[in-house]
Amino acid sequence: MEVNFYQNGKGLEKRQWAFNPLLFQSMAFVRNQFPDGGYVSFTLERGGEVHAIIHFSVEESGWVSLPKSPFGGVSVAQEVGEQHIQALVDRILGESSENQVTVYLPFPELPTTAGNMFVRCLKEAGFFTQFADLHQHIAVTPAHRLKEKMHDSQVRRLNKCLNAGFIFAAEPFEKLGEVYSFIEECRREQGVAINISESDLLRSWVNLEGVYQAFTIRDDQRIIAACITTHVSNAVLYYFLPAASTAYNNYSPMVLLIVQLYTWAAEQGYILIDMGKSSVRGEPQKGLFSFKEKMGAEVGSAPCLTLRR
Numbered sequence: 001m002e003v004n005f006y007q008n009g010k011g012l013e014k015r016q017w018a019f020n021p022l023l024f025q026s027m028a029f030v031r032n033q034f035p036d037g038g039y040v041s042f043t044l045e046r047g048g049e050v051h052a053i054i055h056f057s058v059e060e061s062g063w064v065s066l067p068k069s070p071f072g073g074v075s076v077a078q079e080v081g082e083q084h085i086q087a088l089v090d091r092i093l094g095e096s097s098e099n100q101v102t103v104y105l106p107f108p109e110l111p112t113t114a115g116n117m118f119v120r121c122l123k124e125a126g127f128f129t130q131f132a133d134l135h136q137h138i139a140v141t142p143a144h145r146l147k148e149k150m151h152d153s154q155v156r157r158l159n160k161c162l163n164a165g166f167i168f169a170a171e172p173f174e175k176l177g178e179v180y181s182f183i184e185e186c187r188r189e190q191g192v193a194i195n196i197s198e199s200d201l202l203r204s205w206v207n208l209e210g211v212y213q214a215f216t217i218r219d220d221q222r223i224i225a226a227c228i229t230t231h232v233s234n235a236v237l238y239y240f241l242p243a244a245s246t247a248y249n250n251y252s253p254m255v256l257l258i259v260q261l262y263t264w265a266a267e268q269g270y271i272l273i274d275m276g277k278s279s280v281r282g283e284p285q286k287g288l289f290s291f292k293e294k295m296g297a298e299v300g301s302a303p304c305l306t307l308r309r
Contacts, residue, residue: 005040023208026075033068039058063099071106073113085114102130131304135302137274173205179214180198215261226241227243281304
């Protein structure tokens with residue numbers, strides 16, 4: 001395989017793909033995140049087909065993969081071996097010159113991300129782990145209900161929500177404004193910043209057709225819990241922007257939302273729900289981690305590797 005280098009995607013639109021990259025390494029996602037350019041890409045290609053790809057945002061502080069997505073890293077086809085990844089890393093080092101290079105990686109078990117071999121190649125090239133975030137995910141097994149993986153305390157909350165008659169819904173695009181306003185208000189009450197503007201979410205929803213979906217729990221017509229998901233791949237669903245009304249703390253409607261989301265994901269054929277990070281630059285968010293753990297989430301490590309020059 002040969003390693004190729006592209007600036008702002010020029011030339012990549014002519015390439016064929018040997019596999020479907022994860023959403024965050026797809027050209028559609030990168031073009032949406034960087035409409036004015038300012039990024040570079042590296043590929044592994046054979047016979048004019050792309051077998052692996054990684055993108056870097058070019059910033060004053062150096063190259064970063066990727067600052068505007070849950071993770072960067074490399075997305076690869078199944079046949080890519082460690083010798084190919086090593087060649088990719090060598091080319092990155094050559095092209096980045098004197099720039100600092102930073103890579104935010106997903107947890108290694110995430111499908112089509114080169115797993116631990118990318119970390120090994122980066123470390124052999126001189127990268128070091130700047131920090132590692134706690135990452136949690138739920139394995140979707142259609143033969144088992146999520147209720148079977150949950151802590152007893154969460155099962156009791158689930159039953160309380162069911163007895164109250166709360167309603168789960170996958171919301172249409174027309175309801176996104178209402179859902180976003182609810183999430184924004186919940187975050188404001190908790191003193192937590194929301195990391196995407198409504199306009200950016202609307203633009204992404206339109207530009208990346210079929211990728212985003214909003215889910216809610218309602219008490220009659222009132223939203224009491226919500227989240228947004230993204231279709232990362234046919235196997236992986238990413239869950240983010242969760243929010244629940246403090247007025248319903250005695251019910252914990254987010255428990256019902258996640259249980260229903262799990263059922264929906266199983267019906268759609270997903271095998272993993274990415275619940276995101278439960279730490280900030282390596283510092284655990286104990287309450288968030290505990291909640292996800294009690295919902296049946298497994299834990300992994302999502303490292304950030306840096307090469308300083």
